[in-house]
Amino acid sequence: MDxxxxxxxxxxxxxxxxxxxxxxxxxxxxxxxxxxxxxxSIFMYVVITVSWAIFSGxxxxxxxxxxxxxxxxxxxxxxxxxxxxxxxxxxxxxxxSFCLALFVGALTLRLRGIYFAMFTFGLVEFxxxxxxxxxxxxxxxxxxxxxxxxxxxVYYLMLIIFSILxxxxxxxxxxxxxxxxxxxxxxxxxxxxxxxxxxxVKIITFxxxxxxxxxxxxxxxxxxxxIDPYIAFNPxxxxxxxxxxxxxxxxxxxxxxxxxxxxxxxxxxxxxRFPYYYMLIFGIIMVVAILYMPEGLVGLIEKLxxxxxxxxxxxx
Amino acid sequence: xxxxxLDIVIAGLLMGGIYALxxxxxxxxxxxxxxxxxxxxxxxxxxxxxxxxxxxxxxxNPLVCLAIxxxxxxxxxxxxxxxxxxxxxxxxxSLTAFEGKSMLASFGLLFIIQNVAILIWGNxxxxxxxxDSSVNIGGAIFxxxxxxTALSALVIGVAFYIFLARTRLGKAIRxxxxxxxTAGIMGVNIDHVLALCFGLGALMAGFGGTLISMxxxxxxxxxxxxxxxxxxxxxxxxxxxxxGSFIGGFVLGLVGSxxxxxxxxxxxAAYYMLFIILLIVKPTGILxx
Numbered sequence: 001m002d003x004x005x006x007x008x009x010x011x012x013x014x015x016x017x018x019x020x021x022x023x024x025x026x027x028x029x030x031x032x033x034x035x036x037x038x039x040x041s042i043f044m045y046v047v048i049t050v051s052w053a054i055f056s057g058x059x060x061x062x063x064x065x066x067x068x069x070x071x072x073x074x075x076x077x078x079x080x081x082x083x084x085x086x087x088x089x090x091x092x093x094x095x096x097s098f099c100l101a102l103f104v105g106a107l108t109l110r111l112r113g114i115y116f117a118m119f120t121f122g123l124v125e126f127x128x129x130x131x132x133x134x135x136x137x138x139x140x141x142x143x144x145x146x147x148x149x150x151x152x153x154v155y156y157l158m159l160i161i162f163s164i165l166x167x168x169x170x171x172x173x174x175x176x177x178x179x180x181x182x183x184x185x186x187x188x189x190x191x192x193x194x195x196x197x198x199x200x201v202k203i204i205t206f207x208x209x210x211x212x213x214x215x216x217x218x219x220x221x222x223x224x225x226x227i228d229p230y231i232a233f234n235p236x237x238x239x240x241x242x243x244x245x246x247x248x249x250x251x252x253x254x255x256x257x258x259x260x261x262x263x264x265x266x267x268x269x270x271x272x273r274f275p276y277y278y279m280l281i282f283g284i285i286m287v288v289a290i291l292y293m294p295e296g297l298v299g300l301i302e303k304l305x306x307x308x309x310x311x312x313x314x315x316x
Numbered sequence: 317x318x319x320x321x322l323d324i325v326i327a328g329l330l331m332g333g334i335y336a337l338x339x340x341x342x343x344x345x346x347x348x349x350x351x352x353x354x355x356x357x358x359x360x361x362x363x364x365x366x367x368x369x370x371x372x373x374x375x376x377n378p379l380v381c382l383a384i385x386x387x388x389x390x391x392x393x394x395x396x397x398x399x400x401x402x403x404x405x406x407x408x409x410s411l412t413a414f415e416g417k418s419m420l421a422s423f424g425l426l427f428i429i430q431n432v433a434i435l436i437w438g439n440x441x442x443x444x445x446x447x448d449s450s451v452n453i454g455g456a457i458f459x460x461x462x463x464x465t466a467l468s469a470l471v472i473g474v475a476f477y478i479f480l481a482r483t484r485l486g487k488a489i490r491x492x493x494x495x496x497x498t499a500g501i502m503g504v505n506i507d508h509v510l511a512l513c514f515g516l517g518a519l520m521a522g523f524g525g526t527l528i529s530m531x532x533x534x535x536x537x538x539x540x541x542x543x544x545x546x547x548x549x550x551x552x553x554x555x556x557x558x559x560g561s562f563i564g565g566f567v568l569g570l571v572g573s574x575x576x577x578x579x580x581x582x583x584x585a586a587y588y589m590l591f592i593i594l595l596i597v598k599p600t601g602i603l604x605x
Contacts, residue, residue: 060412060413060416062416062419062420107596108595108596111595111599113412113415113416114346114352114415114416114419115551115595115599117352117416117419118352118547118551118595119592119595121547122544122547122548122588122591122592122595123588123592125544125584125588126585126588126589126591126592129582129584129585129588130585132581133579133581133582133585136581137579137581239423242420242423243420243423243424246420276431276434276435277431277435279427279430279431280427280428280431280432280435282424282427283424283425283426283427283428283431284424284428285424286420286421286423286424286427287400287421287424287425287428290404290417290420290421290424291400291403291404291421294407294417
């Protein structure tokens, strides 16, 4: 491949990206209202999934804590929404999740493999039960009202968070730091021996990924008007991103994005058409995806692509 | 005062029996078959609903149902492992990869089994009364069904331990737990033994479900809370250790009983607290190496 074709390929993908961004940024002007709302929920899952994949993709540590960080954002939004302007609330939501992740990460990231998954899972349940106890027994009032923000604002905020996240994920992937993460996933002891400060890298990445989840939670809370611990710390927000990332494939940056977008649309579609079957269908898709698509949708497409174009290359 | 303490301790031990039984199954599935089976609770739910149906429709004694619900979940578990997890195991590059993938696949199973159950039995809370008289133990009064379930759990647990320790098949299972590759070389049909272990774990869950349905109301979504309890107990006792699971079960039962005596709303939070502290301080569990 010569330099000109590399440059043109890069220019092409950059142009495509810009085009998509412009289309997304202007869509509230011409798209129907429902599309904007749907796009916001797609952004929500995309943000959680991509930020999950930033940490868990390269390192292989399966975190089941997204619901905890997302829920923290939601609660911050509910508590401070009346007192502070929305951007400040989002910032605090992200910061609170960042701090929680730093703390949790420092405590637990020496646990390996399945123990880490179990711990993060326990964390969500622990926070939820503690909050429930606080609300039911001590303050005597369960649930909170959230200040409502109009759909277009929510949409733009989610778009901004999404753009920053994708940029961050891209930069991490391309940097030495991303390589360090990758090496941790491949062989942690070897990574430590080659001079990677394994603990710091893991904790910081974990915290960065949590920040975006918290910020997304703070924005999305304004759509629900009423929240309680069951809504905010729903374990489904932990499982869904994992499922979406696996379905999309974690080999490429756009894998989790595609996976989350398809799944959120599928969820909307299935809930309206088959409200009683949709979790069942989800379960089946999950099992099938794990069994037959180990590299996800993107891996599958790449394989097909190679099969079609690789043959032609060999002939010429 | 002494009666109160006795009250709490016995209530904890009675609860602990069921916890232990559930955890033994979970521990077997993880310790030998290396599947962190998040859908374990769904097998408990299946056991409970099979018992409920047999008791309500046919009128079979719930204790007799143990002989029906257990084998059904055993067969389901065995077939699931042969079709799903064996395939995953052979396609995974490493054990860690398999553990991650099989855990996620069992999440999928959780959704599937739970929603099929909702389609069959509906989402309502169900239950029946069985042996709801009371027994007096040293001044403390307990429901007969609790006592019967705890004793049954203990008998099943001991019987299972003897099976593992004394039979040829038990030896094969222990060998597979230590080193599946070498066990395979020594002539153990490893796919078969691992599937059997998964099935036996499901069997324990089925038994647990039957026993639970005697004391508590049941619902298709009930499984998850028991999965969580199984995870906590197993971490408490050490992953893969059967006696550890038993001790862990009774410890958790006691902790739950003590905390709910003092503040019922905090018992689940206390479980997690214990779990989190334990994972940080000694992730290998009480009896772990």
